[in-house]
Amino acid sequence: MSNYVIGLDYGSDSVRAVLVNIDSGKEEASSTHLYKRWKEDKYCEPSINQFRQHPLDHIEGLEKTIKSVLQKTGVEGNSVKAICIDTTGSSPVPVNKDGKALALTEGFEENPNAMMVLWKDHTSINEANEINHLARSWEGEDYTKYEGGIYSSEWFWAKILHIAREDEKVKNAAWSWMEHCDLMTYILIGGSDLESFKRSRCAAGHKAMWHESWGGLPSKDFLSQLDPYLAELKDRLYEKTYTSDEVAGNLSKEWAGKLGLSTECIISVGTFDAHAGAVGAKIDEHSLVRVMGTSTCDIMVARNEEIGKNTVKGICGQVDGSVIPGMIGLEAGQSAFGDVLAWFKDVLSWPLENLVYDSEILAEEQKKKLREEVEDNFIPKLTAQAEKLDLSESMPIALDWVNGRRTPDANQELKSAITNLSLGTKAPHIFNALVNSICFGSKMIVDRFESEGVKINNVIGIGGVARKSAFIMQTLANTLDMPIKVASSDEAPALGAAIYAAVAAGLYPNTIEASKKLGSPFEAEYHPQPEKVKELKKYMAEYRELADFVENKITQKNKQNEFAV
Numbered sequence: 001m002s003n004y005v006i007g008l009d010y011g012s013d014s015v016r017a018v019l020v021n022i023d024s025g026k027e028e029a030s031s032t033h034l035y036k037r038w039k040e041d042k043y044c045e046p047s048i049n050q051f052r053q054h055p056l057d058h059i060e061g062l063e064k065t066i067k068s069v070l071q072k073t074g075v076e077g078n079s080v081k082a083i084c085i086d087t088t089g090s091s092p093v094p095v096n097k098d099g100k101a102l103a104l105t106e107g108f109e110e111n112p113n114a115m116m117v118l119w120k121d122h123t124s125i126n127e128a129n130e131i132n133h134l135a136r137s138w139e140g141e142d143y144t145k146y147e148g149g150i151y152s153s154e155w156f157w158a159k160i161l162h163i164a165r166e167d168e169k170v171k172n173a174a175w176s177w178m179e180h181c182d183l184m185t186y187i188l189i190g191g192s193d194l195e196s197f198k199r200s201r202c203a204a205g206h207k208a209m210w211h212e213s214w215g216g217l218p219s220k221d222f223l224s225q226l227d228p229y230l231a232e233l234k235d236r237l238y239e240k241t242y243t244s245d246e247v248a249g250n251l252s253k254e255w256a257g258k259l260g261l262s263t264e265c266i267i268s269v270g271t272f273d274a275h276a277g278a279v280g281a282k283i284d285e286h287s288l289v290r291v292m293g294t295s296t297c298d299i300m301v302a303r304n305e306e307i308g309k310n311t312v313k314g315i316c317g318q319v320d321g322s323v324i325p326g327m328i329g330l331e332a333g334q335s336a337f338g339d340v341l342a343w344f345k346d347v348l349s350w351p352l353e354n355l356v357y358d359s360e361i362l363a364e365e366q367k368k369k370l371r372e373e374v375e376d377n378f379i380p381k382l383t384a385q386a387e388k389l390d391l392s393e394s395m396p397i398a399l400d401w402v403n404g405r406r407t408p409d410a411n412q413e414l415k416s417a418i419t420n421l422s423l424g425t426k427a428p429h430i431f432n433a434l435v436n437s438i439c440f441g442s443k444m445i446v447d448r449f450e451s452e453g454v455k456i457n458n459v460i461g462i463g464g465v466a467r468k469s470a471f472i473m474q475t476l477a478n479t480l481d482m483p484i485k486v487a488s489s490d491e492a493p494a495l496g497a498a499i500y501a502a503v504a505a506g507l508y509p510n511t512i513e514a515s516k517k518l519g520s521p522f523e524a525e526y527h528p529q530p531e532k533v534k535e536l537k538k539y540m541a542e543y544r545e546l547a548d549f550v551e552n553k554i555t556q557k558n559k560q561n562e563f564a565v
């Protein structure tokens with residue numbers, strides 16, 4: 001009988017599971033579950049950058065996707081030897097003393113502040129600014145230095161501090177806070193002791209200013225100067241952290257019964273989607289793995305001796321063991337990538353939503369069919385028309401900052417802009433400008449890695465956009481002027497999580513060996529087209545100019561507001 005492992009990847013819109021045959025290395029089945037309440041836009045306020053998710057969305061997805069991959073293959077529950085969970089991050093969740101998500105407890109069921117604060121939620125911009133100001137001014141350790149030197153509102157402490165200030169009830173009811181990847185792991189093992197639970201090295205190192213050199217999380221002295229609540233909370237968080245090739249526990253009796261699996265099934269320590277994706281894409285030294293979804297994450301690995309004490313400026317951190325245990329994991333990325341296109345699709349859909357789907361002329365069945373047709377063809381059709389445009393014509397220039405800038409140099413107060421519009425500008429022109437903008441934002445990251453001494457020999461693309469859009473991948477190859485391979489797995493992050501699970505279960509000696517055998521093959525390679533490379537260089541120069549102009553304008557305005565207060 002073959003052995004199997006399961007990897008679960010919690011993205012922003014859905015959770016995906018893959019069942020992997022350890023002996024053949026084959027992805028035997030996958031399953032996707034869209035979050036119901038998230039799809040209904042519940043608990044979110046995009047106008048104030050509030051994005052929250054109810055834990056029930058995640059728990060329902062856990063059961064549905066695992067049962068689905070077993071049902072599709074008929075694989076015996078006992079032959080599933082291990083599971084690992086990756087999620088988005090930093091997506092912290094307030095929990096009670098039992099480690100139960102607060103939104104699952106009485107009185108908090110409908111309170112967005114008691115739910116998971118999704119990584120893209122930027123309500124904590126002010127708190128992030130306070131952390132950065134204190135880190136630079138208090139004359140103690142600069143706790144941001146291994147996280148690129150700038151703390152982001154997308155991350156752990158800023159989110160917790162914001163919720164604590166916004167909602168006294170949640171602050172007082174939350175015994176502790178857990179990253180989404182840790183909470184889902186804790187649920188699967190039926191966790192009963194938060195203190196001894198093995199928290200994720202990846203999550204702690206990249207988002208919570210955890211580092212071995214200062215004994216774990218930032219000092220209470222630093223935290224108390226932000227808010228006494230954070231210093232107090234530190235006692236109920238954690239000191240040690242663990243890499244995802246380590247065992248967090250066994251599947252609980254309750255969940256073994258629900259899923260039809262064995263309590264012998266190992267659950268490995270949780271991690272983040274991008275880092276698992278890099279392992280699923282067989283990352284090695286000097287490879288840049290780009291996880292291209294609603295946002296992007298850029299992942300690299302380097303030997304300890306190569307990085308040494310160097311701190312790479314303006315990225316999302318360098319963490320020992322966050323990708324390949326024993327190597328330094330480096331992370332950068334863009335706060336919005338596919339989301340830039342989703343935003344434009346949403347803007348263009350106004351007449352559909354407010355006139356067509358509301359009209360009396362169409363029967364409900366026709367509207368339903370039309371909505372499905374539009375959903376399937378919207379971006380592909382825009383893409384087809386954008387591809388035909390002659391780049392030598394004067395094009396609009398756009399920025400990719402609809403959700404701020406993650407790297408290089410995090411600044412979530414930045415907003416996007418589009419210039420060079422004329423009466424002749426049509427939707428495909430703007431779509432093309434937005435595609436260019438997300439590729440130009442990627443180029444800024446590659447340039448920063450290289451200027452900080454991190455050498456890039458090859459680029460690998462994974463994630464929804466890498467698989468869905470040849471146009472974007474070709475534009476990116478032309479922008480970077482480098483070939484880009486695309487992994488054939490639809491679910492590289494979930495595959496990476498499965499790889500960690502296999503190592504934790506002792507089915508492989510280490511993550512590199514397991515990744516070599518179980519990692520995704522490549523299905524396509526995009527090579528730079530010299531003519532387009534030249535044309536895009538011209539637009540890239542205009543992108544840099546617009547970026548400098550917008551950043552200076554916003555920075556000055558914020559300074560004036562500071563003095564005005």
Ligand SMILES: Nc1ncnc2c1ncn2[C@@H]1O[C@H](COP(=O)(O)OP(=O)(O)O)[C@@H](O)[C@H]1O
Nearest residue numbers: 011012013293294338339342379463464468469
């Ligand atoms: N045909 C397409 N071309 C370009 N982008 C697409 C296409 N279809 C979907 N997208 C984008 O892919 C993103 C979703 O990526 P995916 O990896 O599936 O999700 P997640 O980031 O949650 O893991 C969305 O932002 C969407 O706008």
Ligand SMILES: O=C(CO)[C@@H](O)[C@@H](O)COP(=O)(O)O
Nearest residue numbers: 011012088089272293294295
């Ligand atoms: O930032 C990280 C990981 O560090 C990601 O979880 C975050 O960008 C969300 O990624 P997705 O766009 O949902 O794939």
